[in-house]
Amino acid sequence: xxxxxxxxxxxxxxxxxxxxxxxxxxxxxxxxxxxxxxxxxxxxxxxxxxxxxxxxxxxxxxxxxxxxxxxxxxxxxxxxxxxxxxxxxxxxxxxxxxxxxxxxxxxxxxxxxxxxxxxxxxxxxxxxxxxxxxxxxxxxxxxxxxxxxxxxxxxxxxxxxxxxxxxxxxxxxxxxxxxxxxxxxxxxxxxxxxxxxxxxxxxxxxxxxxxxxxxxxxxxxxxxxxxxxxxxxxxxxxxxxxxxxxxxxxxxxxxxxxxxxxxxxxxxxxxxxxxxxxxxxx
Amino acid sequence: xxxxxxxxxxxxxxxxxxxxxxxxxxxxxxxxxxxxxxxxxxxxxxxxxxxxxxxxxxxxxxxxxxxxxxxxxxxxxxxxxxxxxxxxxxxxxxxxxxxxxxxxxxxxxxxxxxxxxxxxxxxxxxxxxxxxxxxxxxxxxxxxxxxxxxxxxxxxxxxxxxxxxxxxxxxxxxxxxxxxxxxxxxxxxxxxxxxxxxxxxxxxxxxxxxxxxxxxxxxxxxxxxxxxxxxxxxxxxxxxxxxxxxxxxxxxxxxxxxxxxxxxxxxxxxxxxxxx
Amino acid sequence: xxxxxxxxxxxxxxxxxxxxxxxxxxxxxxxxxxxxxxxxxxxxxxxxxxxxxxxxxxxxxxxxxxxxxxxxxxxxxxxxxxxxxxxxxxxxxxxxxxxxxxxxxxxxxxxxxxxxxxxxxxxxxxxxxxxxxxxxxxxxxxxxxxxxxxxxxxxxxxxxxxxxxxxxxxxxxxxxxxxxxxxxxxxxxxxxxxxxxxxxxxxxxxxxxxxxxxxxxxxxxxxxxxxxxxxxxxxxxxxxxxxxxxxxxx
Numbered sequence: 001x002x003x004x005x006x007x008x009x010x011x012x013x014x015x016x017x018x019x020x021x022x023x024x025x026x027x028x029x030x031x032x033x034x035x036x037x038x039x040x041x042x043x044x045x046x047x048x049x050x051x052x053x054x055x056x057x058x059x060x061x062x063x064x065x066x067x068x069x070x071x072x073x074x075x076x077x078x079x080x081x082x083x084x085x086x087x088x089x090x091x092x093x094x095x096x097x098x099x100x101x102x103x104x105x106x107x108x109x110x111x112x113x114x115x116x117x118x119x120x121x122x123x124x125x126x127x128x129x130x131x132x133x134x135x136x137x138x139x140x141x142x143x144x145x146x147x148x149x150x151x152x153x154x155x156x157x158x159x160x161x162x163x164x165x166x167x168x169x170x171x172x173x174x175x176x177x178x179x180x181x182x183x184x185x186x187x188x189x190x191x192x193x194x195x196x197x198x199x200x201x202x203x204x205x206x207x208x209x210x211x212x213x214x215x216x217x218x219x220x221x222x223x224x225x226x227x228x229x230x231x232x233x234x235x236x237x238x239x240x241x242x243x244x245x246x247x248x249x250x251x252x253x254x255x256x257x258x259x260x261x262x263x264x265x266x267x268x269x270x271x272x273x274x275x276x277x278x279x280x281x282x
Numbered sequence: 283x284x285x286x287x288x289x290x291x292x293x294x295x296x297x298x299x300x301x302x303x304x305x306x307x308x309x310x311x312x313x314x315x316x317x318x319x320x321x322x323x324x325x326x327x328x329x330x331x332x333x334x335x336x337x338x339x340x341x342x343x344x345x346x347x348x349x350x351x352x353x354x355x356x357x358x359x360x361x362x363x364x365x366x367x368x369x370x371x372x373x374x375x376x377x378x379x380x381x382x383x384x385x386x387x388x389x390x391x392x393x394x395x396x397x398x399x400x401x402x403x404x405x406x407x408x409x410x411x412x413x414x415x416x417x418x419x420x421x422x423x424x425x426x427x428x429x430x431x432x433x434x435x436x437x438x439x440x441x442x443x444x445x446x447x448x449x450x451x452x453x454x455x456x457x458x459x460x461x462x463x464x465x466x467x468x469x470x471x472x473x474x475x476x477x478x479x480x481x482x483x484x485x486x487x488x489x490x491x492x493x494x495x496x497x498x499x500x501x502x503x504x505x506x507x508x509x510x511x512x513x514x515x516x517x518x519x520x521x522x523x524x525x526x527x528x529x530x531x532x533x534x535x536x537x538x539x540x541x542x543x544x545x546x547x548x549x550x551x552x553x554x555x556x557x558x
Numbered sequence: 559x560x561x562x563x564x565x566x567x568x569x570x571x572x573x574x575x576x577x578x579x580x581x582x583x584x585x586x587x588x589x590x591x592x593x594x595x596x597x598x599x600x601x602x603x604x605x606x607x608x609x610x611x612x613x614x615x616x617x618x619x620x621x622x623x624x625x626x627x628x629x630x631x632x633x634x635x636x637x638x639x640x641x642x643x644x645x646x647x648x649x650x651x652x653x654x655x656x657x658x659x660x661x662x663x664x665x666x667x668x669x670x671x672x673x674x675x676x677x678x679x680x681x682x683x684x685x686x687x688x689x690x691x692x693x694x695x696x697x698x699x700x701x702x703x704x705x706x707x708x709x710x711x712x713x714x715x716x717x718x719x720x721x722x723x724x725x726x727x728x729x730x731x732x733x734x735x736x737x738x739x740x741x742x743x744x745x746x747x748x749x750x751x752x753x754x755x756x757x758x759x760x761x762x763x764x765x766x767x768x769x770x771x772x773x774x775x776x777x778x779x780x781x782x783x784x785x786x787x788x789x790x791x792x793x794x795x796x797x798x799x800x801x802x803x804x805x806x807x808x
Binding site: 096225250268 | 417429510536
């Protein structure tokens with residue numbers, strides 16, 4: 001036995017066999033991928049002009065700025081009636097957006113599910129494309145577009161959140177539909193039912209629980225997005241954020257961010273509880 | 283099992299069954315009606331009352347406003363290559379940095395290997411929740427305030443936003459590991475670092491890499507808009523096009539964003555499929 | 559005229575794959591309890607599914623009740639399917655729905671979309687369902703969820719569902735493979751007696767040859783997509799069975 005990396009030993013037939021640590025092509029792909037990733041990282045640092053030397057100084061400065069300008073947070077400001085009103089607006093926008101988004105998602109996901117779509121040639125790719133577009137466009141872009149067309153207010157916010165929720169939920173719903181047991185579906189076809197009836201009796205009872213969970217999750221995610229759409233003119237607490245950032249009222253900004261954190265935490269607790277409740281019930 | 287049918291008995295039961303079904307239907311119809319009324323009321327209170335319907339004008343006005351966006355600014359297209367690469371690289375670097383931060387975060391956040399449970403575990407969980415609760419725009423605003431405008435603020439915003447998800451998934455993966463290999467490595471005399479390297483890491487690495495790539499794909503979507511608040515990439519171009527009212531330009535930038543997102547999705551799919 | 563006439567049927571899974579069925583022909587008369595036997599992979603399941611077009615054959619003719627099944631589509635196909643009741647190996651009930659709703663789902667071919675959405679089946683259907691449930695011995699389980707039942711009970715619901723269609727033909731796809739031997743005999747006996755009462759011929763894909771010989775009056779034996787035996791049960795013997803199952807390695 002010599003080096004660690006090449007071990008030789010006789011087989012039953014007597015011919016020596018070798019074990020090498022480096023195997024082709026698996027090791028090539030594995031090490032190659034790490035190398036590519038490393039190169040990309042290094043190149044990014046170059047291309048984006050990230051000053052590595054200044055970076056460590058930044059942390060000290062960050063602490064300074066936090067302590068100096070963002071503390072203490074202006075809690076009184078967020079207790080203001082107008083601000084609380086905008087918080088309620090945000091909650092309303094979130095659930096309306098999630099609700100309409102989910103309503104759109106039901107047919108959209110049906111069409112985007114390969115096993116149950118009415119037409120695999122046209123409807124399926126169309127639905128997949130539509131849901132991909134909704135998902136790919138960031139909620140802030142939807143907001144800006146709708147505000148540009150419809151003006152300021154809650155309407156563009158609700159519409160933006162609707163499309164965002166639809167994009168988010170459609171993929172999850174479609175995956176649920178594609179994962180069902182096709183046995184009951186086959187049985188329904190065999191009775192002479194049409195596609196709609198097969199969906200109602202064969203598919204929906206199987207996915208109902210998962211859909212509810214996804215719906216609650218969507219509402220949670222929509223709420224997080226809703227806190228910020230106001231920044232771009234769509235109503236809700238985001239607008240207060242924008243105003244105070246523009247006016248460099250950093251203590252008020254800190255307070256607003258704190259209120260966002262608290263609200264999102266509460267919404268997450270509610271949605272986690274609701275999902276557990278649904279799991280136990282069905 | 284009776285072969286003959288007792289029509290008297292059946293008529294009664296049929297009535298009962300029909301009545302129960304009808305009752306159930308009425309109840310659910312009533313509940314749906316109430317919910318519908320609530321929704322209509324919400325829409326009225328929020329959207330209808332709040333919207334400045336006069337300023338918005340008629341449907342024709344709205345359609346005309348929408349029509350402004352339809353069209354591509356072909357001159358703009360070539361100039362988008364630089365910002366598009368910048369966006370992609372911000373996503374790459376940001377995800378990488380976030381994954382680095384996740385190493386201690388997942389260590390603290392996994393119940394089975396966290397060093398000092400009463401303090402480090404809740405701390406890690408809190409960090410993860412904070413990271414996920416604060417929208418990336420807010421993080422970007424913060425980092426722009428601290429580091430100034432530019433890509434670095436974007437990288438940090440992406441990093442901090444990603445920590446929550448990656449650390450949570452990694453911690454869950456670590457909590458799910460099979461303890462057999464851990465015991466085995468300890469039995470041959472391995473120290474904590476060796477236990478981590480030979481027993482824990484091989485079990486969780488494929489999952490963690492999958493999660494990182496998944497988050498990278500989402501981060502492309504996020505980096506694209508961080509420029510709206512000054513953190514570099516295509517978002518900045520978007521902002522400028524909106525401000526100069528070049529609506530076709532806005533559509534062009536959105537198209538560019540869609541293209542790089544599709545690219546990211548394709549790469550992410552390909553890699554994650556090969557890993558499984 | 560026979561209820562079902564199958565001539566020179568060919569079928570395959572994928573366009574480029576080999577033929578699973580290589581020219582099957584047989585007729586089912588109004589009082590038949592017809593068995594299809596053969597080793598796994600012989601094409602029994604595919605054959606059954608070709609009859610109600612859950613699988614589309616590549617060539618051949620299937621004439622059911624005077625209709626050419628291979629060329630039907632849309633409404634015509636649905637109308638034909640509602641005259642064919644089917645019972646499945648894995649029961650294929652809607653697990654989260656009640657026994658009553660499961661049995662009523664047999665009438666979907668006769669129910670409009672709006673009624674389907676609200677599950678508002680007419681009184682006659684409910685009447686019929688209760689009678690069938692009593693006949694299969696499940697009167698006490700009418701409102702239970704389907705997944706609360708045992709295997710044998712679930713198959714009884716399947717039988718009731720299929721008979722709700724007032725079918726002219728019953729297809730049975732290995733109805734007893736998922737059940738233990740005692741229950742299997744009960745189920746086969748139940749189907750046979752109900753089919754005889756209602757004058758419905760049955761075409762049964764079955765794995766257990768003893769059950770086939772006990773309950774069926776005609777047998778067709780498939781091997782690798784080809785008919786190795788076709789005729790009344792009396793003509794079946796050990797030698798012919800060995801021929802059919804020669805390729806099966808268990």
